Amino acid sequence: MYVGQAIRRREDDRFLLGRGSYVEDITLDDPIAHAAFVRSPHAHAAVTRVDAARAAAMPGVLAVLTGEDWTRAGNGEAEGVWPVKDMSGADARTVNRPFICVDGTVRCVGEIVAMVVAEDRHQAQDAAEAIEVDYEEKPANTLTARALDADTPLVHPAHGTNEVLVTEHGLKEETEAALAKAHHVTEVVVPTNRVTAASIEPRCYMGHHDTVNDRYTVWTTNQAPHIVRRYFTKSLNIPEHKLRVIAPDVGGGFGMKLYHYPEEALVLWGAIVSGRPVRWVGTRSECLLGDTHARDHHTVGRMGFDAEGRILGVKFETLGAFGAYESQWNASITNAYHFTMLSLAYDIPAIHTTVRAVYTNATPVDAYRGAGRPETVYQVERLIENGAHEMGIDPLELRARNLIPPEKFPYQTAIGITYDSGDPPALVEKARALANYDALRAEQAALRAEGQWMGIGICAFFDMAGAGPVKMMNDLGAKIGCYDVASVRVHPDGRITVFAGSHSHGQGHETTWSQIAADRLGCNIEHIDLVEGDTDRVPMGIGTWGSRSLSTAGMAVYTAADRVVAKSKRMAAHMLECAPEDLDLADGEFTVKGTDRKLSFAAVANASYHSGDRPPDLEIGLEETSFFDPADCTYPSAVHLCVVLVDPETCAVTLRDYWAVDDVGTVINPMVLEGQVHGGLAQGIGQALMEECAYDPESGQYLAGTFMDYAVPHAEDVPSFGLDSHFTRALGNPLGAKGAGESGTIGAPACVCNGVIDALWHLGVRQVTQPMTPKKIWRAIEDAQRAQQ
Amino acid sequence: MERESISVTVNGRTYERAVEPRRLLSDFLRDDLRLTGTHVGCEHGVCGSCTVMMDGVTARSCLTFAVMADGAEIETIEGLGSADAMHPVQQAFWEKHGLQCGFCTPGMLMTAVELLKRNPDPSVDDIRDAISGNLCRCTGYQTIVDSIRHAAKLMREDGA
Numbered sequence: 001m002y003v004g005q006a007i008r009r010r011e012d013d014r015f016l017l018g019r020g021s022y023v024e025d026i027t028l029d030d031p032i033a034h035a036a037f038v039r040s041p042h043a044h045a046a047v048t049r050v051d052a053a054r055a056a057a058m059p060g061v062l063a064v065l066t067g068e069d070w071t072r073a074g075n076g077e078a079e080g081v082w083p084v085k086d087m088s089g090a091d092a093r094t095v096n097r098p099f100i101c102v103d104g105t106v107r108c109v110g111e112i113v114a115m116v117v118a119e120d121r122h123q124a125q126d127a128a129e130a131i132e133v134d135y136e137e138k139p140a141n142t143l144t145a146r147a148l149d150a151d152t153p154l155v156h157p158a159h160g161t162n163e164v165l166v167t168e169h170g171l172k173e174e175t176e177a178a179l180a181k182a183h184h185v186t187e188v189v190v191p192t193n194r195v196t197a198a199s200i201e202p203r204c205y206m207g208h209h210d211t212v213n214d215r216y217t218v219w220t221t222n223q224a225p226h227i228v229r230r231y232f233t234k235s236l237n238i239p240e241h242k243l244r245v246i247a248p249d250v251g252g253g254f255g256m257k258l259y260h261y262p263e264e265a266l267v268l269w270g271a272i273v274s275g276r277p278v279r280w281v282g283t284r285s286e287c288l289l290g291d292t293h294a295r296d297h298h299t300v301g302r303m304g305f306d307a308e309g310r311i312l313g314v315k316f317e318t319l320g321a322f323g324a325y326e327s328q329w330n331a332s333i334t335n336a337y338h339f340t341m342l343s344l345a346y347d348i349p350a351i352h353t354t355v356r357a358v359y360t361n362a363t364p365v366d367a368y369r370g371a372g373r374p375e376t377v378y379q380v381e382r383l384i385e386n387g388a389h390e391m392g393i394d395p396l397e398l399r400a401r402n403l404i405p406p407e408k409f410p411y412q413t414a415i416g417i418t419y420d421s422g423d424p425p426a427l428v429e430k431a432r433a434l435a436n437y438d439a440l441r442a443e444q445a446a447l448r449a450e451g452q453w454m455g456i457g458i459c460a461f462f463d464m465a466g467a468g469p470v471k472m473m474n475d476l477g478a479k480i481g482c483y484d485v486a487s488v489r490v491h492p493d494g495r496i497t498v499f500a501g502s503h504s505h506g507q508g509h510e511t512t513w514s515q516i517a518a519d520r521l522g523c524n525i526e527h528i529d530l531v532e533g534d535t536d537r538v539p540m541g542i543g544t545w546g547s548r549s550l551s552t553a554g555m556a557v558y559t560a561a562d563r564v565v566a567k568s569k570r571m572a573a574h575m576l577e578c579a580p581e582d583l584d585l586a587d588g589e590f591t592v593k594g595t596d597r598k599l600s601f602a603a604v605a606n607a608s609y610h611s612g613d614r615p616p617d618l619e620i621g622l623e624e625t626s627f628f629d630p631a632d633c634t635y636p637s638a639v640h641l642c643v644v645l646v647d648p649e650t651c652a653v654t655l656r657d658y659w660a661v662d663d664v665g666t667v668i669n670p671m672v673l674e675g676q677v678h679g680g681l682a683q684g685i686g687q688a689l690m691e692e693c694a695y696d697p698e699s700g701q702y703l704a705g706t707f708m709d710y711a712v713p714h715a716e717d718v719p720s721f722g723l724d725s726h727f728t729r730a731l732g733n734p735l736g737a738k739g740a741g742e743s744g745t746i747g748a749p750a751c752v753c754n755g756v757i758d759a760l761w762h763l764g765v766r767q768v769t770q771p772m773t774p775k776k777i778w779r780a781i782e783d784a785q786r787a788q789q
Numbered sequence: 790m791e792r793e794s795i796s797v798t799v800n801g802r803t804y805e806r807a808v809e810p811r812r813l814l815s816d817f818l819r820d821d822l823r824l825t826g827t828h829v830g831c832e833h834g835v836c837g838s839c840t841v842m843m844d845g846v847t848a849r850s851c852l853t854f855a856v857m858a859d860g861a862e863i864e865t866i867e868g869l870g871s872a873d874a875m876h877p878v879q880q881a882f883w884e885k886h887g888l889q890c891g892f893c894t895p896g897m898l899m900t901a902v903e904l905l906k907r908n909p910d911p912s913v914d915d916i917r918d919a920i921s922g923n924l925c926r927c928t929g930y931q932t933i934v935d936s937i938r939h940a941a942k943l944m945r946e947d948g949a
Contacts (some may be wrong), residue, residue: 015891018826018866025825251892506889678929707835
């Protein structure tokens with residue numbers, strides 16, 4: 001069996017030898033031209049003049065294109081993958097992100113106003129700088145918290161409001177009643193900071209128009225090439241069968257590389273206009289500004305407890321950021337992934353939430369690893385933490401009193417979603433043991449007596465992963481079918497190519513999909529190759545996002561492989577003159593049960609293609625495809641625990657220890673799983689302590705445009721992690737797998753922030769907003785001390 | 790723009806080329822020599838993906854002009870090892886899952902090689918300090934630290 005083994009990754013040798021093939025590495029027979037963009041330097045402005053005459057005459061310039069050209073060419077508008085609906089089900093006040101400014105107004109810094117295509121990148125950049133643009137600045141607001149204030153400038157005045165939509169979920173009256181009768185009510189303002197994925201590979205696109213065959217090709221740093229192909233039908237009106245989208249090796253995605261970005265449409269348009277292949281690779285500043293941002297929810301929460309610390313009800317009012325426009329999937333956050341998980345790992349009888357999505361003059365927000373759930377866990381867990389301290393109950397003990405007991409599964413939450421399986425108390429007990437929790441509390445008390453500030457952070461949650469089912473996701477708003485696809489092609493020599501609609505950009509599918517296929521097919525893993533990321537080779541696909549690939553594409557591999565086995569057994573049975581059910585397939589051989597009669601899989605494969613001697617109703621060939629629609633989402637769960645030290649002199653936070661206990665169901669490759677958890681934790685820690693897509697509130701200027709300003713965690717900023725697991729099988733797919741890609745980013749912000757609050761509670765500190773920088777912590781301590789005087 | 794003639798030895802092979810003075814060493818390696826194993830992640834010297842060895846010490850090829858490498862010996866990821874004979878650092882990263890998307894990997898490997906030349910038995914803190922100029926967004930660094938410790942062990946055993 002390969003499944004369950006920590007085998008080393010089959011894709012790694014090319015990366016280790018410098019032979020990866022990323023979009024920027026690809027060469028073509030025709031010389032590749034380059035694109036550069038003119039971007040708005042203002043948060044909100046009318047564009048009164050664009051003069052490209054000087055730029056067009058510069059050396060090497062092949063084309064200069066503006067919004068007017070876009071409109072004249074008959075190009076189209078963006079469309080949401082997850083369209084925005086309000087509570088009535090009607091379309092909300094949607095303004096999709098433009099590919100290029102076409103209406104004479106720019107609404108955030110970085111919005112594209114013009115494009116230059118030139119022979120090389122430097123010529124393109126030189127010419128872009130020579131384009132003269134006049135702007136008339138308008139008042140702007142970049143702060144989500146202020147979006148609905150009476151005096152806040154409107155991003156889209158035609159709508160008369162900055163509110164995109166309002167939705168309510170849960171049990172309103174029951175929640176009000178629970179809060180009214182509660183022994184204790186905790187209230188906290190819990191804003192989440194605006195962050196971005198900051199993949200180390202910048203976004204990069206290349207477009208090519210084959211005029212002879214009237215075919216188009218796009219190479220893209222993308223996680224879901226078939227979905228990109230679908231939305232080129234809207235941007236450039238190219239039918240799906242005319243376009244090949246290739247997502248080769250991609251250097252990290254984290255959700256951010258899921259969208260049909262403006263630059264992606266524009267490079268292919270530039271190729272069509274210039275008659276040359278055109279490539280654009282983002283500078284780091286363009287990426288930090290133009291990659292979708294994430295989180296940025298402003299929430300006020302109230303949680304009611306009974307005298308024993310049992311949660312009676314919880315109520316939230318949230319402003320959810322859209323930025324200047326609807327990106328493509330943002331409504332999946334505000335309308336689907338965020339509110340559904342509000343019960344976390346707790347048995348909460350009444351939950352109610354109101355989410356108002358809002359426009360601001362900032363970069364569009366969209367899904368980033370966790371997408372809505374880091375916000376959810378942060379807001380619920382910050383209330384639990386403060387509630388425990390206020391009631392004088394040990395924070396882990398209070399949580400333990402509220403966990404969903406294993407016998408209550410499948411468990412329907414008060415918000416309406418049903419978790420199929422899990423065992424939160426087991427996770428908590430493992431975390432308690434792993435961290436030696438009681439000793440930590442003793443250490444904390446001893447250190448506090450010496451004037452040292454140590455805190456213990458905790459959180460416990462469920463994730464909604466593995467989207468579909470198709471119907472369920474349609475009902476939650478998705479306009480795409482959330483299934484996935486795999487073909488298993490057995491070649492006449494018995495070797496196998498698997499084609500999958502997922503996309504690996506670090507996840508290791510070449511290894512894990514092969515592990516699944518090799519077990520089902522009873523073959524050597526070395527006899528399997530995987531193809532992903534090419535719409536001309538893979539029949540269909542929905543891509544890799546939302547911790548979904550294993551329970552959708554992985555299951556499609558599993559299912560297609562089983563169909564191959566079933567068909568090949570019929571051929572083998574014919575050749576061995578027995579019944580198909582009499583055959584075993586293992587180690588590349590069919591064996592008639594209870595005999596020594598054998599036939600190699602390769603011989604059966606060859607006969608499947610080339611022998612006329614076969615069962616009369618058995619079709620030639622040995623290849624099967626599965627479009628797998630899962631029976632349910634999956635619901636991974638986890639408990640995180642950490643130790644922080646806050647320096648009383650500098651207020652700097654040191655994250656000393658971090659433990660995570662995960663329930664991800666069946667594990668294909670424990671080494672890959674561990675890597676996924678580690679990476680997510682580091683990103684979540686970054687959100688808690690360091691990262692912020694900051695804007696100057698006065699001018700609307702972006703302040704985090706380089707890696708000197710946007711603080712991605714370095715090796716010295718994160719600890720070594722201690723992991724454990726407690727697996728319960730997912731019920732929605734035969735593998736029993738739940739998905740593991742997002743656990744770290746979902747839990748870590750809440751866990752670390754709770755740790756800091758726990759360290760500072762005795763000083764009177766009740767909240768410090770993310771990222772918890774030394775300056776903010778110092779300010780919170782000062783304010784608390786002043787308030788106590 | 791006027792070009793200058795330079796002579797640069799990369800992975801043991803000497804190249805004579807005429808380049809614009811503003812040409813970055815990273816672009817020279819990637820576009821002129823087609824050695825695309827060196828990656829460019831930020832072009833302002835923070836992420837470390839473009840790290841190469843220049844005359845035996847690591848250098849940010851995105852902060853180095855090609856003309857500054859005139860007469861220099863450059864080593865890139867393509868020169869570190871081969872499929873048949875991987876460098877112990879490459880082997881160790883493979884065994885300990887020290888990479889996911891692979892984009893930061895070439896720079897990370899060059900930095901690790903330099904560390905292990907200087908310090909054949911680095912502690913976890915030594916390693917975290919040494920790679921603090923290389924950003925990785927996938928791994929959370931722990932498996933990279935494990936990989937470099939493992940590489941040190943392999944190299945000590947090789948040397949013994």
